[in-house]
Amino acid sequence: MSARARRPLALAAAVATAAALGATALATVGASTAAAAEVPLSGYELTWGIKQSYRTYVTGFAAGTFTPADGATQAADNGAFTFVDGTGTYDSTAHTLDLGFKGSLSIVSKAHGFDISLSDVKFDSAATEITADVTKNGTTTDDVPLATVTVTRAMTDMATTLTAQAADVLGSASYEGAAGDPLTVVQKTASQSPSPSASTSASPSPSPSTSTSASPSQSASPTPSASSSSSASTSASPSPSGSEAATEGEIAYGTLDWGVKQSFRTYVVDGVAQGKITASDGATQATDNGVFTFPDASGSYDTDAGTLAASFEGEVNFKGHEDNGTYGLDLTLSDLKAELDGGSGELTADVDSLGEKSEDVVLAKLKAKSTELTVTDDVITLDDVTATLTEAGAEAFGGFYPTGTELDPVDLAVAVSEDAELPEGDGESGSGGTGGSSGTSGTTGGTTGGTGTTGSTTGGVSGSLASTGSEVPVGALGVAAAVTVAAGAGVVVAVRRRRTV
Structure with a gap:
């Protein structure tokens, strides 16, 4: 796998501080600086549909099926897939997170002769990518990069771009560089580890406006939705000129x-x-x-x-x-x-x-x-x-x-x-x-x-x-x-x- 530029994600100061210290870290008096930088995370879910037209192709032209297992699910009407029980670490120094998820997905079409299985799905905000173990034609390849991700602070509806490896897995070179379905990563089960939110800023230290939005009371929220929804609603509001x-x-x-x-x-x-x-x-x-x-x-x-x-x-x-x-x-x-x-x-x-x-x-x-x-x-x-x-x-x-x-x-x-x-x-x-x-x-x-x-x-x-x-x-x-x-x-x-x- 070629080297990838690692893009650190700037987080709100209060959230970063809470993540770096954490209740557990505070109790560990002898913890080293390196250990304090990585905080365990748990209870996350990843939802991604790969690509909507691909799902339509599989169940339509190819007369195939999607079969989620081991905890993974698929939304109704041939919708997106959700992988569960995400665990990993948050790096409070680089302000990045690395999560792995449970669940597998089988994609089969007897008519068109393919049998694909995805498992061990991972999201790495530093590498800005989604990977999975892929089994195809009886051969398993670990950590195949399926898509690059435009990581955002809220980590919801993040844009994805399919890779050349994904095109090979899905069976068409035309998928390389194509827009994939949006990706959402959220914490569904509360834990002692705070839920870090991502930012499009590459600066390791938050800007003054970011620090203001991440007040101590907001950092206690188990999900990043509180701060993200505020900014989203502001940008989506119509211009006052509309009423004129x-x-x-x-x-x-x-x-x-x-x-x-x-x-x-x-x-x-x-x-x-x-x-x-x-x-x-x-x-x-x-x-x-x-x-x-x-x-x-x-x-x-x-x-x-x-x-x-x-x-x-x-x-x-x-x-x-x-x-x-x-x-x-x-x-x-x-x-x-x-x-x-x-x-x-x-x-x-x-x-x-x-x-x-x-x-x-x-x-x-x-x-x-x-x-x-x-x-x-x-x-x-x-x-x-x-x-x-x-x-x-x-x-x-x-x-x-x-x-x-x-x-x-x-x-x-x-x-x-x-x-x-x-x-x-x-x-x-x-x-x-x-x-x-x-x-x-x-x-x-x-x-x-x-x-x-x-x-x-x-x-x-x-x-x-x-x-x-x-x-x-x-x-x-x-x-x-x-x-x-x-x-x-x-x-x-x-x-x-x-x-x-």
Whole structure:
């Protein structure tokens, strides 16, 4: 394993002092300085879903199973995994912690021929990584680094990035560098050892503001949630300018960012479909087969009623499985509309599949983080709106994903005045980014091709049907099975009929 830069985590002064001394350390008069620096920790839990689209792939396409054991559990509806009874040490000098957890996870698919087991999961805040013992093909490798972690003070919902080793374990090189599910590490069972909280600061000594927030009374809390929730609520509060804007009116302009589903994009361009994605009429796609941006929003909003109805320009076409100039997959999405009422709503589009067009198909149910709409600097911004595939959407995509599949999240940014400026999105991740074409590559369309066929970098694609930030390990799919899955039985029949004619 290559050497990794160790990034110390600055903790609040009161917490660090309490951890360094501890009730036990105070009672040990002859303890050395080195011994006092490491304080035992216990009663922790680690929750991590690896990657949502991978879970969907295993239980969907691969017809496989996840089986937690030895104390590990999985959340309902094919959710994240929790490993328990975490124990380890807190280094009060470096302000880092190292924890190991009980529980194992078996991942099996007879259809796609894999049998993987994860155990002895560990979280090291100094190395900023998650490791596990991995058993694959009958061979066990200890302490395999599965993901790097962006460690935070609260240690909840920490961003993760899958490693090259994880890509090997999961069966697809496309997972290397991909965003994994968020990681949460919390203390569930109280002990004499205080529960240290992490910080993004690299300074070994806390800043004055940090010291102030970590008062002695707060350091007695068994979890880090007290201090973290305070800072989170402050940053998430809307700008006062929101109350000064008009409460209802017409949308001046805006954008919708949506990747459809990352695994679908990967399948079309880099998978056995060996196809291409073409965006046009103003729609653009982020670099590296990223998410799509649909521009020129029009419609209306009412912040008092919590309603928004917006239509967007642009279209995107997916082609794949070419046979003598005929495509088994030929799908176009256009005229996207997003409607929200009290935080819930629908995403619709006109769908053209193999020349047969259906208008205003409800592709996904939408669920925003809040039931309210807030205007800030004359812009309504909605990030990470959950999109869940409907029955009509599943049919529109030929059964590629089952009804209820979570697609890429939707990001909306609409201006309520002509002078407003939209926030810029990153336009690069599978989860998308709010913003206009500035967050994408190109402005007027373009083509993303399969291996060796990448077209113009201008423009982009609007995709659908991919779990947030995940790729299907297409190498595990047989060509025949992949054609059936990607195009659906109905699409295959349609191709045959057209050839007959």
